[in-house]
Amino acid sequence: MISHDEQAPRGQEPRPTAASSRRVARKDILLCPPRYLELTYEINPWMKKTTPFSRERALEQWEALVAAYRKVDAPGRIELVPPVEGLTELCFFGDSVFLCEGKALFGHFRHKEREPERAAVKEFLLARSFRGFEVPEGVVFEGAGETMLWNDKILFGFGKRSDEVVRHFLRQTFKKDVVDIEMEDASFYHLDTALFPVHEELLAYYPGSFGPIDTATIESFDCEKIKVSEKEARAFACNSIVWGGVVFMPTGAPVLRKELERRGLGTVEVDVSEFLKFGGGIKCLTLQHYL
Numbered sequence: 001m002i003s004h005d006e007q008a009p010r011g012q013e014p015r016p017t018a019a020s021s022r023r024v025a026r027k028d029i030l031l032c033p034p035r036y037l038e039l040t041y042e043i044n045p046w047m048k049k050t051t052p053f054s055r056e057r058a059l060e061q062w063e064a065l066v067a068a069y070r071k072v073d074a075p076g077r078i079e080l081v082p083p084v085e086g087l088t089e090l091c092f093f094g095d096s097v098f099l100c101e102g103k104a105l106f107g108h109f110r111h112k113e114r115e116p117e118r119a120a121v122k123e124f125l126l127a128r129s130f131r132g133f134e135v136p137e138g139v140v141f142e143g144a145g146e147t148m149l150w151n152d153k154i155l156f157g158f159g160k161r162s163d164e165v166v167r168h169f170l171r172q173t174f175k176k177d178v179v180d181i182e183m184e185d186a187s188f189y190h191l192d193t194a195l196f197p198v199h200e201e202l203l204a205y206y207p208g209s210f211g212p213i214d215t216a217t218i219e220s221f222d223c224e225k226i227k228v229s230e231k232e233a234r235a236f237a238c239n240s241i242v243w244g245g246v247v248f249m250p251t252g253a254p255v256l257r258k259e260l261e262r263r264g265l266g267t268v269e270v271d272v273s274e275f276l277k278f279g280g281g282i283k284c285l286t287l288q289h290y291l
C-alpha cells in the first residue's frame with residue numbers, strides 16, 4: 001500500500017554506516033561467481049541437500065550469463081565481485097542490500113546460515129562510492145530480493161523473509177513512495193521470484209503468490225500486466241531482468257518469452273538450472289544499482 005505520511009517507529013531510524021576511506025567508482029550491476037556454492041542447508045522449499053548439484057555446471061551457467069550481459073553492455077558497467085570461501089550463497093549478492101541512486105540500504109537475513117554474507121557485501125559496497133544506511137539490528141530485510149524501483153516508487157515484498165516495518169526505512173532512506181506487497185507462498189519467498197517489472201508500462205507476475213488484496217493492488221497499477229503461469233513461475237520466469245534494453249530470462253518460460261517478443265522486446269534465454277536448486281535465478285544472481 002502506498003502511504004505518504006507514516007513515520008518509522010520511534011527510535012528506529014535507518015542508521016548511516018561509517019563510510020570507507022577507499023572509494024572506487026560504482027558499477028551498474030554486480031555479480032559474484034558461485035565458486036563456493038554448495039547445498040549445505042535447506043532454507044526454502046527448493047533446497048534439498050540430497051539433490052545432485054554440480055558446481056562446475058553452476059560456474060559454466062554463471063559465466064554464460066555474464067558473457068550474455070557483456071554482449072549488450074556499454075563498456076564497464078558490470079562489476080565482478082570476488083567470492084569468499086565459506087559464504088556459499090554469496091553469488092546471490094543482492095540479498096542483503098538495496099542500491100538506488102547512489103545509496104545502499106543494508107539489511108539482515110532471516111536465516112542465520114546467510115547472515116555472515118552481510119559483512120562481506122557491506123565491506124565491498126562501502127569501498128565503492130555508495131552512501132550506506134542500515135536497518136536496525138533485529139529487523140529482517142533481504143535487499144534486492146524484495147525491493148525494486150519502478151516508476152519512481154519502490155515495490156517491496158515482505159512476509160516470508162523481510163519484515164513489513166522495512167517499508168518505513170525504505171521510504172526514509174530513498175524518499176520515495178513504497179508499495180508493500182505480502183508474499184503468500186513459501187516457494188515464492190522473495191518478491192523477485194514472483195513479480196517482474198519489465199518496463200514503465202509493463203509488468204509480469206505470478207498471481208498464485210499473492211493474496212487477494214495485494215493482487216488487487218498489482219492489478220490497479222496503471223500499466224499492462226502479463227500473468228505468468230505456475231509452471232513458468234516455477235522455472236523462475238519472474239526472476240528475469242532487463243539489461244541493455246534486452247530481457248534476460250531463464251529457459252522454460254516459452255509463453256512469457258513469446259508475450260514479451262510479441263510486444264517488440266528482445267529476449268535472451270539463459271539456463272540457470274543449477275541455481276534453481278537453491279531457489280535462485282537470473283535476477284538473484286544480478287545486483288542492480290537503480291539510477
Ligand code: ARG
Nearest residue numbers: 044092145190278279280284
Ligand atoms: N537459497 C537462497 C535463499 O533462500 C536463494 C536466494 C535467492 N535470491 C533471490 N533474490 N530470490 O535465501
